[in-house]
Amino acid sequence: MAAAAAAALPPLYRRAQAAQPVWLSWPADTPWKTLAVRLALRLGYTAAEGLQVRAVRPGAAVAPGSGPRVHAGGIDFVLRQNLDGEAERAFWGLARTPQLxxxxxxxxxxxxxxxxxxxxxxxxxxxxxxxxxxxxxxxxxxxxxxxxxxxxxxxxxxxxxxxxxxxxxxxxxxxxxxxxxxxxxxxxxxxxxxxTRYAAESQRLLGGPVVCACLSASARDIAEHGPTLRALVRAVQRAGRWLQTASAMDLVPYADLADLAGDPGMFVTVVTHTRESWMVDGSLDERSFHHVLRVLRTLSDSERYEALTPERLVATRWSASG
CATH class of the missing domain: 3.40.190.10 (Periplasmic binding protein-like II)
Structure with missing residues (x-):
């Protein structure tokens, strides 16, 4: 009877009943790349998807069976994890330029x-x-x-x-x-x-489209927690759409997310300059990661990155739509 009653509820309330835990981390010193993620929390979009988001340190382990661990941040985190032998996979893009x-x-x-x-x-x-x-x-x-x-x-x-x-x-x-x-x-x-806050300049300098920030998780979590991660993506994408159209008055209450509570005008100005850098459709393909690896091999110790391939960095078989 209870199951039948739950099935009769609208999707929003069915998701709210589930209260799926997600362990989420992001670096404190890159607030712009992860702004849509933190807005999704503040605006209540993750809660509306039935997610119970808990903060955790970047790279920290969580107890087995307690929900997926997701990192929001620069692509360098995914690279470091894989270089250290961890199967970290990007599954949703957040920023398509370095924002520098x-x-x-x-x-x-x-x-x-x-x-x-x-x-x-x-x-x-x-x-x-x-x-x-x-x-x-x-x-x-x-x-x-x-x-x-x-x-x-x-x-x-x-x-x-x-x-x-x-x-x-x-x-x-x-x-x-x-x-x-x-x-x-x-x-x-x-x-x-x-x-490089602007896409055209970023592509000109980097030689093609890239992904500079993303949501990532272990390959195991991606395989085992697909519905939960898709709910997180829906919330982040909703926040990203809000960010693209929000007025100055809409934005001001959230200036503290970039440590600019005392200068909301600067927050609004930066958001205006940076808007086209954020990815609303964060679907990932291997081409962007080819460009990232090409740049790294050109400027860094090429042997260090030789073993990394786009297939190791991105969850190619994962889809936000299920």
């Missing part, structure tokens, strides 16, 4: 040398927590006919360190994401050479 800008520091004396000369001789500041920053910086150098040299990159651990280095002239160029990128643009402190 490469810019020259405006010279205080107004006497800028040529771009190539400044790139060849200068030091470039990049965020230590984002491996993609070093790759984008190297690609910009190569695009200007400059081969990256050892010791050229200066790694920053936080925004304050980056701000100090820029103001004091310790770096000649930067490769950063938001909100620093937008803040420095508005202040006239930098001249942007490449802005």
């Amino acid at each position: 800008g490469f810019a020259l520091r405006h010279a205080s004396n107004g006497a800028d040398a040529g771009v190539a000369a400044r790139l060849r001789d200068g030091r470039i500041g990049v965020a230590a927590h984002d491996p993609m920053a070093a790759y984008v910086a190297s690609l910009v150098l190569l695009a200007h006919g400059v081969r990256p040299r050892p010791g050229q990159l200066v790694l920053w651990t936080d925004a304050d360190e980056a701000q100090t280095a820029l103001v004091q002239g310790d770096v000649d160029a930067v490769c950063v994401g938001d909100p620093l990128l937008t803040r420095w643009q508005q202040a006239g402190a930098i001249r942007v050479l490449s802005d």
